[in-house]
Amino acid sequence: MRIGWIKGQSIFGTAEFQPKRHFQVVFRRSHITHQMRRQHYLLLALLAAFAWAEHTILVGDEPLEFFGQEQSFDELERPVAAHIRDEIMRQTNETIARLGLKTKRATTYLSHMPLVINSAVSFTDYYMFLITNYVDRNSATPNQIRDYKCGTRSYDLSSGYNHQGIDMAIWPFYWKRTANNNSKVVAAAAGTIVSKDDGHFDRECAMNNNAPNYVAVRHGDGNVAYYYHLKSGTVTTKSVGSTVAAGELLGYPGSSGSSTGPHLHFELQNSVGQVLDPYASDCNAGGVPSEGYWAASAQAQGYRPGYILAMRIRTTPPDAPYQCYALEDDSDVTSFGYSNQNFYFVVYIAQAEATDTLTLTIRRPNGSIRNQVTLNFGQYYAASWWYWNWSFDTSSDPRGTYSVSFALATGNNWTKNFVRN
Numbered sequence: 001m002r003i004g005w006i007k008g009q010s011i012f013g014t015a016e017f018q019p020k021r022h023f024q025v026v027f028r029r030s031h032i033t034h035q036m037r038r039q040h041y042l043l044l045a046l047l048a049a050f051a052w053a054e055h056t057i058l059v060g061d062e063p064l065e066f067f068g069q070e071q072s073f074d075e076l077e078r079p080v081a082a083h084i085r086d087e088i089m090r091q092t093n094e095t096i097a098r099l100g101l102k103t104k105r106a107t108t109y110l111s112h113m114p115l116v117i118n119s120a121v122s123f124t125d126y127y128m129f130l131i132t133n134y135v136d137r138n139s140a141t142p143n144q145i146r147d148y149k150c151g152t153r154s155y156d157l158s159s160g161y162n163h164q165g166i167d168m169a170i171w172p173f174y175w176k177r178t179a180n181n182n183s184k185v186v187a188a189a190a191g192t193i194v195s196k197d198d199g200h201f202d203r204e205c206a207m208n209n210n211a212p213n214y215v216a217v218r219h220g221d222g223n224v225a226y227y228y229h230l231k232s233g234t235v236t237t238k239s240v241g242s243t244v245a246a247g248e249l250l251g252y253p254g255s256s257g258s259s260t261g262p263h264l265h266f267e268l269q270n271s272v273g274q275v276l277d278p279y280a281s282d283c284n285a286g287g288v289p290s291e292g293y294w295a296a297s298a299q300a301q302g303y304r305p306g307y308i309l310a311m312r313i314r315t316t317p318p319d320a321p322y323q324c325y326a327l328e329d330d331s332d333v334t335s336f337g338y339s340n341q342n343f344y345f346v347v348y349i350a351q352a353e354a355t356d357t358l359t360l361t362i363r364r365p366n367g368s369i370r371n372q373v374t375l376n377f378g379q380y381y382a383a384s385w386w387y388w389n390w391s392f393d394t395s396s397d398p399r400g401t402y403s404v405s406f407a408l409a410t411g412n413n414w415t416k417n418f419v420r421n
Contacts, residue, residue: 067317068375071171071383077229077265078258079161081209088195089273092216092224095194095240101218103271108219110188110278111295112247114227115168115264118184125310126414128177130350131302132169132263132382135277136162148281149303153382164275165226165267170253171383172310172348173328175203178231178254178262185227185251185264187244188298191217194224198235202254205261205324212257215250222271223293227251229259260324268293305410306352313404313418314344318387334418336392338399346387347406352377357409360388365400392420 080088115129134147136154139162145152154163170177177183195216202213213230231254238244253264268276279302280292292299312318312332319329336343345360352358354377362371375386399420407413 067389068384068386070381071385077167077260077263078157078207079164080212080228080257084209084211088197088214088216088226091195091240092218096218099192099194099241101192101194103222104220106221107293108189108191108221108223109295110225110268110293110298112186112188113298113301114185114188114225114250114266115183115253116186118181118252121180121182123182127307127309127350128173128183129168129170129263130309130383131166133163133165133167134279134302135164135166135275137277137281137283138162146283148277148279148283150283151303153303165228165265166278167263167265168253169261169263169383171350172385173330174262175325176327176330178252179327181231181234181252183253184249185215185230185253187217187246187248187250188225188266189217189219190246191219191225191244193236193238193240193242193244194218196235196240198230198251199232200256202230202232202256203325204255204257204259207258207260210257212259213251213254214257217244217250223276224269224271226265226267226269228265228267229256229263230254231262232256304351305412306356306408307350307410307412308406308408308414309348309350311348311404311406311414311416312344312346313416314346314387315341317344317389318346318385334416336418336420338392338421339394342389342391344387344389345404345406346385348383348385349381349408350383352381352384352408354379355409358386359407361405361407362390363403363405365398365402370397370402 079085117123117128133154136145136156137148138144138146138156141156141160141162142158143156145154145156147154156162170183193215196214197211198213200211200213204210212228213232213235214226214228215230215235216224216226218224227250230251234252234254236244236250244250253262255262268278270276276293278293280294280299312330313334314331315333333343347358349358356377358375358377360371360373360375361369364370371390373388397420401417401419403415403417405413405415
């Protein structure tokens with residue numbers, strides 16, 4: 001996984017604000033190919049960039065100032081080194097032969113998303129991960145990408161590699177949520193453990209040829225699911241040859257192997273090692289087989305409408321969302337003194353489409369609207385975060401409980417209360 005940030009004008013393009021009626025703002029970014037992104041790799045040092053801009057809009061008698069940054073996900077990891085992958089395949093095939101595992105004719109469907117919220121750990125936000133890359137169904141390279149929706153949410157390499165799995169990135173607050181085990185990796189379907197490895201360093205921040213922590217589970221239909229980049233010391237203690245149930249804990253996500261941030265790479269292969277796309281699709285440019293292995297609920301997680309992952313109220317601007325193994329400050333303040341204190345409303349959003357809008361509404365204790373502003377995204381953002389600078393008016397804002405809400409045009413909305421004492 002490769003993640004990072006640059007503040008200011010992004011080398012991936014420029015962000016521009018254009019005031020519109022009803023206090024709307026339009027974002028635009030120039031088109032940049034995956035090859036151009038890779039050419040800038042040395043300059044970036046980590047992964048991503050943020051398209052950044054600011055503008056002040058008059059709402060009523062005072063300015064409402066806001067800022068936005070994009071978390072861009074390019075290739076989330078390089079493929080497992082050839083010698084490591086060969087050894088994993090050897091162990092897998094050897095176990096299948098030794099156990100004499102039979103193949104059933106019926107398809108084994110994947111009833112569980114492999115990365116889920118860990119309900120055993122306190123979690124008060126709304127969601128914590130997003131799919132950033134799908135299987136590249138176009139075998140041609142480079143820069144000839146086609147995912148299961150005929151889109152380009154994947155990547156390939158000039159070496160001839162096509163992304164072979166599904167990347168599920170933990171975001172925001174990568175490292176803190178990984179340290180707290182806020183999410184867990186579970187078996188997408190029942191099967192037999194045919195290979196696994198543990199004990200490798202799990203805080204990688206750069207591409208490398210190191211081995212990942214992983215588990216491989218063979219399903220009844222002969223397909224094998226691989227769960228890569230797990231956290232060290234968390235891989236299931238069940239031995240190779242043991243069975244697991246659908247939804248059973250396999251480990252916790254980490255950043256082991258060729259990875260620069262916590263995520264899960266989920267990969268499905270058939271009995272002869274051919275990559276399968278679990279998503280049902282008519283986009284079969286490269287001949288990648290797919291019978292639609294996901295159950296309906298899991299299939300719906302792909303290309304889902306824009307959604308809010310978290311909200312914060314802070315007395316200082318939010319931290320940059322990513323630094324190499326630094327536990328992020330995700331503090332949240334909901335009570336303020338009577339003084340004219342300056343603070344910030346922050347929202348973290350996944351999969352905002354170009355046509356989506358975001359509306360911020362601040363309400364007084366009596367329910368009337370204090371401020372409201374609408375943002376037009378104008379382009380697709382896999383992940384983005386936005387914050388608005390605000391303060392009480394000591395002469396007109398009464399004491400009491402206020403509310404701030406963020407609402408996406410998709411219907412996803414969240415509200416948080418805060419108090420002026």
